[in-house]
Amino acid sequence: MRVAIIGAGRMGAGMAGRLRETGAEVVVWNRTREKASATGCAVAQTAAEAAASADVVIVSLADDAAVLAAYDGPDGVAAGLTEGTVVVESSTIDPETVRRVEPLVTGRGAVLLDGPVSGSTALVEKGQLTFMVGGPAAGVDRARPVLDLLGRQVFHVGDLGSGAVVKLAVNTVVLALNQALAESLVLAERAGVPRETTYEVLANSAVGSAFVSYKRAAFERPDEVPVAFSLDLVAKDLDLVRQLGERVGARMPQADTNLGVATAAVAASFGDRDMSAVAAYLRGLSG
Known part of the structure; x- marks a missing residue:
């Protein structure tokens, strides 16, 4: 064809x-x-x-x-x-x-x-x-x-339209995982455990998933890995989730929180960096 x-x-x-x-x-x-x-x-x-x-x-x-x-x-x-x-x-x-x-x-x-x-x-x-x-x-x-x-x-x-709905549902989970990974790594780092050590445990724990596996290099070595999905698109997708939730009457408290973080990271000039750079943004907030 x-x-x-x-x-x-x-x-x-x-x-x-x-x-x-x-x-x-x-x-x-x-x-x-x-x-x-x-x-x-x-x-x-x-x-x-x-x-x-x-x-x-x-x-x-x-x-x-x-x-x-x-x-x-x-x-x-x-x-x-x-x-x-x-x-x-x-x-x-x-x-x-x-x-x-x-x-x-x-x-x-x-x-x-x-x-x-x-x-x-x-x-x-x-x-x-x-x-x-x-x-x-x-x-x-x-x-x-x-x-x-x-x-x-x-x-x-x-x-027609159902594909777009399901994609936003999938991205709601993916972007929540991205946020949770970033927070957990920064938490462990601030407490003195290297991010590689924490990631090894996460990848082999109950939270291990395809996403956790293929984003590993981006989280562990952010300066060496090409951008796969930028933070400005993360913010765009989460805003679409917010709009759809408002239209259909679905409350999305976690997605709303993640949107706030992504929007703030974009405003702080992280927008063209990979979605994993939310960890770098959080490190900055953590001093």
């Missing part, structure tokens, strides 16, 4: 590289052309041009504003769609944003799915992401050959 990737950030570029390695025909569009070129795939001049050449379009952008801008207008994703094309909106965004762009897609005879992912950039390179997909089952079936190249699990979780 021919695949278009809209957005060449960390995850979008990782998806493009993985698909290229599997032999898929891939075209990439990004607002900054240099990032698209760095994937080694064919580069489209516009999002519409990329979409026009594809059977499946995967959109992976930073936030709701970028998503809305990418779909609309004469050069947008929707303008290039043809009947039968499947669009997988994999960005972490508000479920209402997915529903807002749906008429742009279905108006061209295409199908929209919201299919955000769980997993690191290291996992996308191995084809081991987890997809949470909302939308019509027929569309999921058509997109599955591509999704199966990128992920080890594809969950069809319900109607």
